[in-house]
Amino acid sequence: MALRHYTLDFKLSAPADCTSTVHGLQSIFQEQEMTETVHDTEGHGHLATFVGKKGRFVVLRVHTHGLVTVDLQCYEGDDSAQVDNLLNALETKLENLLRGIITRVKRLPAISRGASVDRYWPTADGRLVEYDIDHVLYDKDSAYQNIKILHSQQFGNMLVLNGDVNMADSDLAYTQAIMGGGRESYEGKEVLILGGGDGGILAETVKLKPKMITMLEISFCAVIDGCRQHMRKTCGDILDSLTGDCYQVLVEDCVPVLKKYVEEGRTFDYVINDLTAVPISTLPEEDSTWEFLRLILDLSIKVLRPSGKYFTQGNCANLTEALDLYEEQLQKLSCPVDFSKEVVCVPSYMELWVFYSVWKK
Helix, strand or coil: CCEEEEEEEEEECCCCCHHHHHHHHHHHHHHCCCEEEEECCCCCCEEEEEECHHHCEEEEEEECCCEEEEEEEEECCCCHHHHHHHHHHHHHHHHHHCCCCEEEEEEEEEEEECCCCCCEEECCCCCEEECCEEEEEEEEECCCCEEEEEEECCCEEEEEECCEEEEECCCHHHHHHHCCCCCCCCCCCEEEEEECCCCHHHHHHHCCCCCEEEEECCCHHHHHHHHHHHCHHHHCCHHHCCEECCEEEECCCHHHHHHHHHHHCCCEEEEEEECCCCCCCCCHHHHHHHHHHHHHHHHHHHCEEEEEEEEEEEEECCCHHHHHHHHHHHCCCCCCEEEEEEEEEEHHHCEEEEEEEEEEC
């Protein structure tokens, strides 16, 4: 059973009188038949906990620097109307007790903790967002990652890899941006897609009548199989077969295949990298990610024709330092390149995302 966590905050222009504030709230807790325990804060205001019916648990803090906070926890099956009545009573009483020094009152919707369907993810720059996910369609582990496909009422079916939202039915803007924003002609061209297991890039590129698309995806059973079942608004029927008149999907690690292409002198008009996003730091645990990114980038440029273009995602537009580090890598490749970037709103990401176009000088 999940736990619901409610918060109620009062920001004050001056510290509250702890004694009168706490005394003024006691009748409400007594009506709820809640047992009070007062805790020693060593001079840092007042802290009390209250335990009541059906496992309800309240933490009341009157902080010394001008803040009063109420945290209420209850089980998901608890009567929501009764819980709302308790919070309403506390809010009304505190507004009367603190009249004249309140600068802001903030009451947030309940956070659901431990639910069978997880609805919370951080954005790339560390902000918490809540999705309207109502059920899990697919959940499997491959040798490389955990793959989930979840249903969102707003964004449709969503592909989530290792807890990171990758693609939703709503996210055609992502696919269009990583293909050059509609400014490129793919007709009669040879295209290499790295990753892209959701099938969105493949499906959209096929519509543009290329000569041949080669897609390299390492995780067939988990990603491709899940997406062709549950992400058909994104991929259509393109993943029903791994080969078509103008495409082939190779279930292989892209690194050895790219190295082989370099040795053979094979080249492409477009390389679309839908693998790892730009890392957000250069901490030791990120070193392998940066090394992988640099390797893919250098190999991709080597298989790019002189007039060709390399497309990839960057990261959240707010992560300017990480994006700067990536752009520094572009100046260290085996041959000189130019690049441009585009900032796009990807609906299910709930943040602006940067995409790169790279070409040889």
